[in-house]
Amino acid sequence: MSKQPAWSNGTDAASPREPALVAIPFLKEASGSDPVELLSDAQREKLVRLATVRELPARTVVYRAGSPADSVFIIGEGVVKSYRDLASGRRRIAAFFFARDLFGLAEAGYYVNTVQTITPVRLYDIKFDALTALFKREPDIELQFLCKVVHVLREVQHHTIIIGRRDAAGRLAMLLRLLQKQSLAQGHRDIALPMSRSDIANYLGLSPEAVSRASRRLERQGIVEFHGRGEVRVIDRQRFAAIAAAA
Amino acid sequence: MSKQPAWSNGTDAASPREPALVAIPFLKEASGSDPVELLSDAQREKLVRLATVRELPARTVVYRAGSPADSVFIIGEGVVKSYRDLASGRRRIAAFFFARDLFGLAEAGYYVNTVQTITPVRLYDIKFDALTALFKREPDIELQFLCKVVHVLREVQHHTIIIGRRDAAGRLAMLLRLLQKQSLAQGHRDIALPMSRSDIANYLGLSPEAVSRASRRLERQGIVEFHGRGEVRVIDRQRFAAIAAAA
DNA sequence: CGATGACTTGACTTCGCTCAAAGACAGTGG
């Protein structure tokens, strides 16, 4: 019996529920402030006609920073990282993207970040020309994309708050909370860490050594437990929430 | 003879060229990768009919984090800061916004940041309901807003790169380069610093003391010169660009 | 089983933060 990897939700192939987009809307909804699915079945139907499905193995580059941009991408399944290599030789990971996320926003015709898969990924490749044409016919779909982009913008702002903290353990806790939301959304109780420690370090603006020390510290304090390299269990929810919210 | 403040472009009142939105588009344009005006005269015309013009003095709160959101704002003239006060007592400035910028994006019906004027400001207050109704009639205008939001998203990503640097002088140089673009766009040769040192510190994720030391260091190295509190002149463009680009 | 790469651990350095105090500036009222 082969164990399902923690980042898979167990669906077999492209279900009719894709491509999907998830975000917290501008306006107050019945769901409170939880993320909701933005697209109706009819809207997904229209999108999937424009899209090319791409199945990529782990560690595949989707596109490189500086290359000409003609597509945006919606993730059906899997995890990717979006990063930039800086002049100093450092790598800064701008974001991790998961199922129902949107990426591939360009500047003046070129991608600004490099995107690489972390796990095997199913992508919906949507040509930008076709999408803008669809927007003219279907302003409602365009509004959902706008909503999603604003959602991503808030997430990037959250990232700056993470990096702004001075304590390594606090930064790590905030990332773990993000990953916890992802794992919870897929019905897992433990937190899946599909990315490497150095990816985590590059996301948090720390050295890999500092990530390691912060992990030990959280563990020593009885807040979390690391099971192998890719799984974390929260032991003390109270203190975990406290250290992650301390900002 | 009263000297014009450095952040004013000298226009007297709401000209017919407002509200305006400036951004680098997705696609390659004739202008290369410089920001361009997104809205046509006709589009501005339609927007101004929805908007209420508000003239605010300096140090005025436009809205507070957590308050119900029903408007988005376009700046006609002036500078504002968007910030959050964190549980630790720290204040994190997420962005400075200038003329032709858009702000006021909400989450689940509430603003996430507090926005406060730094200089006197002319705002175009656009009700969200009216704007979405306009989007349905005019998908082209919606696309320009989408473009602007993506532009803001890139700027926030740039901010995370700034904060990710470990050297205070480098962070300060990157902010100065941002402000330099603003000043250049208004035809000034020197860089205007309308915000306080502690605003700068909160934007850069440093203490005010560290900002002061970094300023003195850049000055001592002959890279810039501070004239009073609100103006900076770049002396050595070469090394200024180098330190700002070192990332 | 050996090799390669990722991760962890330890010792030392560096840089920004904190605390404390002096110095410059702007708005106020005499």
Place this chain on the structure above:
DNA sequence: CCACTGTCTTTGAGCGAAGTCAAGTCATCG
């Protein structure tokens, strides 16, 4: 017009936390 005062800014001394360098451990794959 000028002195006063509160605020903002700068400067200095000491501390703490993360970075760097180096070495050791673990896991995975051929």
